[in-house]
Amino acid sequence: LIDLLAAAITVALRRADEMGDAITARGGAGQIAAAPSGPRLRDWLAFAIVVLVCGIALALELTILGT
Structure with missing residues:
Protein backbone atom coordinates (compact mmCIF):
# COMPACT_ATOMS: atom_id res chain seq x y z
CA LEU A 1 0.00 0.00 0.00
CA ILE A 2 2.84 2.39 0.84
CA ASP A 3 4.55 1.69 -2.50
CA LEU A 4 1.31 2.40 -4.35
CA LEU A 5 0.82 5.71 -2.53
CA ALA A 6 4.43 6.73 -3.13
CA ALA A 7 4.07 5.98 -6.85
CA ALA A 8 0.79 7.92 -7.06
CA ILE A 9 2.31 10.95 -5.33
CA THR A 10 5.36 10.83 -7.60
CA VAL A 11 3.18 10.74 -10.72
CA ALA A 12 0.96 13.54 -9.42
CA LEU A 13 3.96 15.76 -8.67
CA ARG A 14 5.47 15.09 -12.09
CA ARG A 15 2.21 15.93 -13.84
CA ALA A 16 1.80 19.08 -11.75
CA ASP A 17 5.30 20.17 -12.77
CA GLU A 18 4.47 19.54 -16.43
CA MET A 19 1.23 21.50 -16.07
CA GLY A 20 3.11 24.41 -14.53
CA ASP A 21 5.57 24.39 -17.42
CA ALA A 22 2.70 24.34 -19.92
CA ILE A 23 0.95 27.28 -18.23
CA THR A 24 4.19 29.25 -18.19
CA ALA A 25 4.85 28.48 -21.86
CA ARG A 26 1.42 29.86 -22.76
CA GLY A 27 1.91 33.15 -20.97
CA GLY A 28 0.92 32.45 -17.39
CA ALA A 29 -2.39 31.86 -15.68
CA GLY A 30 -3.95 35.12 -16.82
CA GLN A 31 -6.61 36.56 -14.57
CA ILE A 32 -6.18 33.86 -11.96
CA ALA A 33 -2.78 35.28 -11.03
CA PHE A 47 -15.03 31.42 10.01
CA ALA A 48 -16.62 33.08 13.04
CA ILE A 49 -19.51 30.60 12.97
CA VAL A 50 -17.11 27.65 12.80
CA VAL A 51 -15.05 29.01 15.70
CA LEU A 52 -18.22 29.64 17.72
CA VAL A 53 -19.57 26.13 17.14
CA CYS A 54 -16.19 24.58 18.01
CA GLY A 55 -15.97 26.71 21.15
CA ILE A 56 -19.46 25.69 22.26
CA ALA A 57 -18.68 22.03 21.59
CA LEU A 58 -15.46 22.28 23.60
CA ALA A 59 -17.19 24.06 26.47
CA LEU A 60 -19.93 21.44 26.56
CA GLU A 61 -17.39 18.63 26.48
CA LEU A 62 -15.40 20.14 29.33
CA THR A 63 -18.41 20.92 31.54
CA ILE A 64 -21.67 19.07 30.97
CA LEU A 65 -20.72 16.14 28.75
CA GLY A 66 -17.36 15.46 30.35
CA THR A 67 -18.78 13.53 33.29
Missing part, protein backbone atom coordinates in the same frame (compact mmCIF):
# COMPACT_ATOMS: atom_id res chain seq x y z
CA ALA A 34 -3.61 38.90 -11.87
CA ALA A 35 -6.17 39.61 -9.15
CA PRO A 36 -4.95 38.80 -5.64
CA SER A 37 -7.81 38.71 -3.19
CA GLY A 38 -8.24 38.04 0.46
CA PRO A 39 -11.07 36.86 2.66
CA ARG A 40 -14.25 38.88 2.31
CA LEU A 41 -17.03 39.53 4.82
CA ARG A 42 -18.84 36.28 4.00
CA ASP A 43 -15.63 34.30 4.59
CA TRP A 44 -15.04 35.97 7.96
CA LEU A 45 -18.64 35.28 9.00
CA ALA A 46 -18.30 31.60 8.09
Whole structure:
Protein backbone atom coordinates (compact mmCIF):
# COMPACT_ATOMS: atom_id res chain seq x y z
CA LEU A 1 0.00 0.00 0.00
CA ILE A 2 2.84 2.39 0.84
CA ASP A 3 4.55 1.69 -2.50
CA LEU A 4 1.31 2.40 -4.35
CA LEU A 5 0.82 5.71 -2.53
CA ALA A 6 4.43 6.73 -3.13
CA ALA A 7 4.07 5.98 -6.85
CA ALA A 8 0.79 7.92 -7.06
CA ILE A 9 2.31 10.95 -5.33
CA THR A 10 5.36 10.83 -7.60
CA VAL A 11 3.18 10.74 -10.72
CA ALA A 12 0.96 13.54 -9.42
CA LEU A 13 3.96 15.76 -8.67
CA ARG A 14 5.47 15.09 -12.09
CA ARG A 15 2.21 15.93 -13.84
CA ALA A 16 1.80 19.08 -11.75
CA ASP A 17 5.30 20.17 -12.77
CA GLU A 18 4.47 19.54 -16.43
CA MET A 19 1.23 21.50 -16.07
CA GLY A 20 3.11 24.41 -14.53
CA ASP A 21 5.57 24.39 -17.42
CA ALA A 22 2.70 24.34 -19.92
CA ILE A 23 0.95 27.28 -18.23
CA THR A 24 4.19 29.25 -18.19
CA ALA A 25 4.85 28.48 -21.86
CA ARG A 26 1.42 29.86 -22.76
CA GLY A 27 1.91 33.15 -20.97
CA GLY A 28 0.92 32.45 -17.39
CA ALA A 29 -2.39 31.86 -15.68
CA GLY A 30 -3.95 35.12 -16.82
CA GLN A 31 -6.61 36.56 -14.57
CA ILE A 32 -6.18 33.86 -11.96
CA ALA A 33 -2.78 35.28 -11.03
CA ALA A 34 -3.61 38.90 -11.87
CA ALA A 35 -6.17 39.61 -9.15
CA PRO A 36 -4.95 38.80 -5.64
CA SER A 37 -7.81 38.71 -3.19
CA GLY A 38 -8.24 38.04 0.46
CA PRO A 39 -11.07 36.86 2.66
CA ARG A 40 -14.25 38.88 2.31
CA LEU A 41 -17.03 39.53 4.82
CA ARG A 42 -18.84 36.28 4.00
CA ASP A 43 -15.63 34.30 4.59
CA TRP A 44 -15.04 35.97 7.96
CA LEU A 45 -18.64 35.28 9.00
CA ALA A 46 -18.30 31.60 8.09
CA PHE A 47 -15.03 31.42 10.01
CA ALA A 48 -16.62 33.08 13.04
CA ILE A 49 -19.51 30.60 12.97
CA VAL A 50 -17.11 27.65 12.80
CA VAL A 51 -15.05 29.01 15.70
CA LEU A 52 -18.22 29.64 17.72
CA VAL A 53 -19.57 26.13 17.14
CA CYS A 54 -16.19 24.58 18.01
CA GLY A 55 -15.97 26.71 21.15
CA ILE A 56 -19.46 25.69 22.26
CA ALA A 57 -18.68 22.03 21.59
CA LEU A 58 -15.46 22.28 23.60
CA ALA A 59 -17.19 24.06 26.47
CA LEU A 60 -19.93 21.44 26.56
CA GLU A 61 -17.39 18.63 26.48
CA LEU A 62 -15.40 20.14 29.33
CA THR A 63 -18.41 20.92 31.54
CA ILE A 64 -21.67 19.07 30.97
CA LEU A 65 -20.72 16.14 28.75
CA GLY A 66 -17.36 15.46 30.35
CA THR A 67 -18.78 13.53 33.29
